[in-house]
Amino acid sequence: MSYVDEVLAKVKEKNASEPEFLQAVEEVLNSLRPVIDANEEKYRREALLERICEPERQFKFRVPWVDDKGQVQVNTGYRVQFNSAIGPYKGGLRLHPSVNIGIIKFLGFEQIFKNSLTGLPIGGGKGGSDFDPKGKSDREVMAFCQSFMTELCKYIGADTDVPAGDIGTGAREIGYMFGQYKRIRGLYEGVLTGKGLTYGGSLARTEATGYGLLYLTQELMKDHGESMEGKTVVVSGAGNVAIYAIQKAHQMGAKVVTCSDSTGWIYDPEGIDVDLLKEVKEVKRARLTEYAAARPSAEYHEGRGVWQIKCDIALPCATQNELLIDDAKQLVANGCKAVCEGANMPTTIDATEYLQENGVWFVGGKAANAGGVATSALEMSQNSERLSWTFEEVDAKLQTIMVNIYHNISNAAKRYGFEGNYVVGANIAGFEKVAEAMEAQGVC
16 A cells, blocks of 8 residues: 555544545645655655644634623634644634534645745644624624634744634734734734734735735636636635635736625626625625625526636635536536636535546645735734835735746646646645655654
């Protein structure tokens, strides 16, 4: 049995109740086979894969808080510090009812390689809670965030572990958490990223994941002799990533005709109105039915269905496993040329393979959505220097990082005989740097 198969068997046995984590590990290790096979004896002796698949540490804790009726509520908090070989742990805090240890581990594992691809000195981590901020008052959200940070603050720090936002964790939540950290620890430091501009945040951080996704997509199209101009794009999601991906796609001359939330989706053949979408989602925190009510050209549909719309480019920007095999078949049948992931692992393995087998240029989230964490690392740099860069400076650095990521993953794939397979290329390029750092630091 090969070393990869040995480790996969061990991981499956040990983490049988964590399907998302197993999916992530299987996808990464299978694509790393050519690298592992070339170094099998050495990696097996060092148990390198076992170490990279096991978090350095993980925390699970109780989060009690009081709602507006005076009732005590209890949620569960998590933080997984997965790998610090190339820098302090870095990864977001997800607040969503679906959160459990398996999902946090999958996200933290993915973060190792994504962070490595940015070229910046940040390791992999992730955290969150099964708390749902939707429908909660500001006071209830503050009560939760303060309780959550009261425990989390024991394990994080500017040079140890720097969390950020994720699904359900926006500027409001980061502000409440930062205030509580400062209050308890007595430190004013860059311990969280995605902060407000008045207290250490970075310009362009809000836009970074969506903009970065489009910078990489544009470079992919350019490398294949295409441009974004005139392309029809379908986007899922209506959160931070989706909104700014839509905005940047429009700036590049493409037309985005869909977006979605947890209850339904919009088809707007005239192109999504970004200002209206921001008003509905960022200001009112409302459902997309309000977008459709205010926009005569828009159609609202219950459930899911954005992938049935004919397009040139598909950008899944919502959540994990949202693009299924039947969706992939529909995209191929409709002539879709490229799928680039704005969310973390939104495409199932069988859907990914179908897209690749049918000639669709597919770039996974490790590479395509790395713009958010890259700009978080730039925020860390500004905090360390006590400086604030202009929007243009940050945006230019972000664009350079995303263009470099595309060429690095493309070159890694070519080097191992997998030209055009950007999933394999991303995993190899991300792994090589982490593996080298782990070896240099000995058994730890």
